[in-house]
Amino acid sequence: MTTARAPRRTGLPGRPGYDLDSLLAVAVKVFNDKGYDGTSMEVLAKRLGITKSAIYHHVSGKSELLELALSRALNALFAVTTEEQATAGRYIDRLEYLVRRSVEILVAELPYVTLLLRVRGNTDVERRALARRREFDAFVSALVVAAAEEGDLRADIDPALVSRLLFGTVNSLIEWYKPRTGGSAQALADAVVALTFDGLKRQPK
Amino acid sequence: MTTARAPRRTGLPGRPGYDLDSLLAVAVKVFNDKGYDGTSMEVLAKRLGITKSAIYHHVSGKSELLELALSRALNALFAVTTEEQATAGRYIDRLEYLVRRSVEILVAELPYVTLLLRVRGNTDVERRALARRREFDAFVSALVVAAAEEGDLRADIDPALVSRLLFGTVNSLIEWYKPRTGGSAQALADAVVALTFDGLKRQPK
Numbered sequence: 001m002t003t004a005r006a007p008r009r010t011g012l013p014g015r016p017g018y019d020l021d022s023l024l025a026v027a028v029k030v031f032n033d034k035g036y037d038g039t040s041m042e043v044l045a046k047r048l049g050i051t052k053s054a055i056y057h058h059v060s061g062k063s064e065l066l067e068l069a070l071s072r073a074l075n076a077l078f079a080v081t082t083e084e085q086a087t088a089g090r091y092i093d094r095l096e097y098l099v100r101r102s103v104e105i106l107v108a109e110l111p112y113v114t115l116l117l118r119v120r121g122n123t124d125v126e127r128r129a130l131a132r133r134r135e136f137d138a139f140v141s142a143l144v145v146a147a148a149e150e151g152d153l154r155a156d157i158d159p160a161l162v163s164r165l166l167f168g169t170v171n172s173l174i175e176w177y178k179p180r181t182g183g184s185a186q187a188l189a190d191a192v193v194a195l196t197f198d199g200l201k202r203q204p205k
Numbered sequence: 206m207t208t209a210r211a212p213r214r215t216g217l218p219g220r221p222g223y224d225l226d227s228l229l230a231v232a233v234k235v236f237n238d239k240g241y242d243g244t245s246m247e248v249l250a251k252r253l254g255i256t257k258s259a260i261y262h263h264v265s266g267k268s269e270l271l272e273l274a275l276s277r278a279l280n281a282l283f284a285v286t287t288e289e290q291a292t293a294g295r296y297i298d299r300l301e302y303l304v305r306r307s308v309e310i311l312v313a314e315l316p317y318v319t320l321l322l323r324v325r326g327n328t329d330v331e332r333r334a335l336a337r338r339r340e341f342d343a344f345v346s347a348l349v350v351a352a353a354e355e356g357d358l359r360a361d362i363d364p365a366l367v368s369r370l371l372f373g374t375v376n377s378l379i380e381w382y383k384p385r386t387g388g389s390a391q392a393l394a395d396a397v398v399a400l401t402f403d404g405l406k407r408q409p410k
Contacts, residue, residue, distance in 0.1 A: 092406065154407050157396045161388075165400050168377025169370060176369055183366075191362045195370050199404030201297065202359050 018048065020058050020068075027065045028111045036066055036115075037122065063125050070119065070129040073112040074136070076105045081139050092152035095143040095166075096197055100189045102170050107177065107185035114174045140167065166196055225263050225273075228253065232270045233316045241271055241320075242327065268330055275324065275334040278317040279341070281310045286344050297357035300348040300371075301402055305394045307375050312382065312390035319379045345372065371401055 018026070030039050030047050041062055045052045059065055080086055085097040106113045116133070119126045144159045144166075153162065169192060177188070194200075223231070235244050235252050246267055250257045264270055285291055290302040311318045321338070324331045349364045349371075358367065374397060382393070399405075 152407055154399065154403070154405055157399055157405065158388075161393075161396045162400070162405055164381055165374060165377075165397060166405070168380065169374040171380070172370075172373025172377045175373065175376070183363075188366075191366045192370065194359065194362055195367070195401060195404075197404050197406050198359070199400075199402050200359055200362065200367055200371075201402050202357055 018050065018054075018058070023048065023055065023058055024065060024068055024072075025111070027062070028069045028115055031066065031069070032111055032114055032118075036062070036126075063123065066115075066123075067125045067128075069112050070116050070125065073105075073109055073116040074129065074132045076109055076112075077102065077136055078132075080105070081136070090152060091143050091147035091150050092197075095140070095147050096193055098140060098143065099166060099170060099196065100193050102167070103173065103189040103192050104185045106170065106173055107179065107188060110174065110177065110179060117171055117174055137163065137167070169196055223253065223255070223259075223263070228260070228263055229270060229273055229277075230316070232267070233274045233320055236271065236274070237316055237319055237323075241267070241331075268328065271320075271328075272330045272333075274317050275321050275330070278310075278314055278321040279334065279337045281314055281317075282307065282341055283337075285310070286341070295357060296348050296352035296355050297402075300345070300352050301398055303345060303348065304371060304375060304401065305398050307372070308378065308394040308397050309390045311375065311378055312384065312393060315379065315382065315384060322376055322379055342368065342372070374401055 026048055027039075027044055030044060034043065039062065041052050041055065044062065044065075045055060048055065059068070080098060080101040083097075083101070086094050086101070088094075116129060119129050119133075121127045121130050141160065141163045144153065144162045147153045148155075148159050153159070157165075173188070173192075231253055232244075232249055235249060239248065244267065246257050246260065249267065249270075250260060253260065264273070285303060285306040288302075288306070291299050291306075293299075321334060324334050324338075326332045326335050346365065346368045349358065349367045352358045353360070353364050358364070362370075378393070378397075
């Protein structure tokens with residue numbers, strides 16, 4: 001996912017120099033703060049402290065920045081779907097693994113996943129991202145259905161609803177999780193899996 | 206919550222007449238579509254098909270519309286906190302009741318709750334709404350802590366995290382629930398409670 005890194009700062013003292021990764025990180029922060037539609041190249045250049053032409057040195061425009069950012073989140077999520085624990089074993093365990101890894105990715109790539117989850121489909125880039133999200137959702141739904149068929153899922157909830165509620169819970173983390181104070185990704189993933197798979201009630205001994 | 210209703214349409218044929226409730230319903234839809242900040246009185250008047258001065262007949266401006274809308278959602282949620290099943294009995298059962306009723310209110314008042322959950326605190330009205338949301342969250346958190354103290358909650362999740370995950374799950378419904386196709390409020394509330402309190406895994410017999 002990362003490109004070869006140029007030094008983080010170059011040029012005159014105090015003038016920030018960016019490689020594509022560090023430029024993207026700032027752009028994504030601005031998109032999340034102001035909304036993608038509300039962010040002009042002028043605003044971006046000002047926040048980066050560089051000229052617009054310095055941005056065009058890296059990308060063709062803000063649409064390419066959006067595409068790179070959304071791809072980063074989507075590629076991380078799709079990578080999980082080919083990992084061994086998501087593709088072998090009982091389906092309930094694959095599903096649990098996918099939920100756990102999704103929480104970890106959300107924490108590791110929080111600004112990118114936040115941007116992805118706010119996409120509404122106003123441009124071609126956004127519509128392609130939504131199409132990939134639907135593909136990911138279909139992978140999750142298939143695991144839920146298969147887990148139900150293996151008899152590991154409670155029978156009184158519609159599997160379609162299970163998928164939505166599971167990822168509703170995972171995705172809701174973007175509303176409050178703060179990397180510095182929100183606890184480790186591991187503890188968070190454990191809690192989400194415990195709540196959704198076993199429930200918050202104490203199990204009778 | 207409702208005021209005395211004037212006839213839904215009055216005046217010349219084809220010219221819509223509004224009482225405060227029906228005017229508010231349209232305004233909330235526009236706020237949700239365009240964002241509150243992005244909605245001017247001109248835009249509202251155009252969507253309503255009436256003049257600005259006809260809006261001022263009902264309210265002092267868009268800020269009052271926002272306050273009325275947010276109060277409608279908040280009042281419905283707070284009403285639950287004084288209901289008998291939320292104030293007597295074991296705390297885990299009160300908590301379950303609160304989650305169930307919250308889902309029902311979210312479904313019944315979907316546009317109003319959606320608006321509430323998107324408030325970011327840019328104006329005094331929004332900040333007051335956020336303060337009342339925090340008060341509601343504190344009520345929920347107290348139930349979670351008390352349920353833990355009664356020994357009914359699994360011990361391996363931080364109660365603060367339980368509150369956030371529970372209402373993260375409930376609130377995520379606004380992202381996908383559609384009144385016409387999303388199933389009954391009852392079925393949805395049952396599913397949310399089943400998932401979060403007992404977990405999605407089939408219980409061993």
